[in-house]
Amino acid sequence: MAIEGAWIGMGLSVGAAVAGGWWFMRRYAQARHLLDTPTSKIRSAAQGYVEFYGVLQACAGAEVIAPLTGKPCQWWRFRIEEYVGDDNKKSWRPVESGVSDSWLQLSDGTGECLINPQGAEVRPVTREIWKGSLRHPRGPQKSGLTAFLSMGKRYRYIEERLHVGQPLYAIGDFRSSGGGRQGLDLQRRQAEVIRHWKSDFGGLLQRFDSDGNGQLDEQEWNRVRLAAQLEAEDLHRADSLKPDQHHMAKPLESQPFILSCAGEDELARQLYWQAAAGAAVCIAGALGFAWILGN
Structure with a gap:
């Protein structure tokens, strides 16, 4: 049993060291990306x-409504947890979650940029947490047998939102079109x-x-190519007359894609603290592994 316990302890120590080291490197690299990008x-x-x-x-289009509170917003993320377990040990277990895929529009006084939030690490400032007895807080009240079977159940609701007028820090892959930008x-x-x-x-x-x-002979194909060239030039001129359109999305490389209501300095400080926590876990795991080997 002692040997088995030692193996388990070494496994946990190695796992903690690896996970802590990975978390440290990830958060530290993200903080450096933020501070090094003007x-x-x-x-x-x-x-x-x-x-x-x-x-x-x-953003133009359909109004975005948060699913748990029913409040209008620009983006939302929610999680519903149920309080489960036996009398000796109970905990909150996630039973449902979701995240909005609605695009965001950022303005900085010089222009506007549409942001596709898919794949982003979003850090809203608006966060509501409350509890209730219904699986869904906006669902219908239960009655009869259903109410009896669900008696005593407890749920916790967590909803985060982005609203119009809130500050937003965004870092990601930026592309523009229109305005004659494309050669x-x-x-x-x-x-x-x-x-x-050819499709027709x-x-x-x-x-x-x-x-x-x-059939189209060589001379007729030459006419097709000439007409297509003229059409291509006309399409390019039309595109050049369109106003600038700016978009941000997830980078293709492993660079961080972050949308946050906190400013760059505050966000970098949070990432440094998280990196420090990862380093502490890594060191603790390494020390635990060394202690087990020495005993």
Whole structure:
């Protein structure tokens, strides 16, 4: 039994050391990314990995309603927990959770940026926690046998939200379109036009089959390519006249994608504290492993 206990202790120690070390490196790297990335303005930001600081604005489209409180917002995340266990040991166990996929709109006074929050680490400032006896706080009141069977059940509700007017720090992958930003890749755009025309080959023949033989000869294909080139140039000019559209999303690389109501300095400080906690767990695990080996 003593040997088995030693093996279990070593396994737990190694697990704690590895997990703590991983957490330390992850949080420390995120803090360094935040502090090493200068804050940009939306209007003049370079394409790629950037950070913005601004204010949340309402997005056009359907109104976003938080599922537990029914309050209007721009983004939400919730968790429902049930108090379960025996008389000696009870704890809160998650039974349901969800997160909004609604896009956000950030304004910094120089422009507006639409943010796709999927894959982001979102840190809202608005957080509500309360308890009740219903599985869902906005659900109908139970009656009869259902009410009897659920008697004594306890639930805890946690809901986080982002609202219009709240400050938002955002760091992620930034891309812009429109406003003549994209150069014309004529061959690629021409090929796209031709592929689109080929999807309606009957219409293509009607436009360019001069001799009506149901086929396009070399001369007719040259006319197709010339017309597609002119169409591609017209499409590019139309795109260039569109207003700038700015978007932020999750970076393709392992860089942090964070949306937070806290500012950069406060957020970096929180990450450093979390990194320190990970380092402490790592050291404790290593010391525990060494102690077990020495005894």
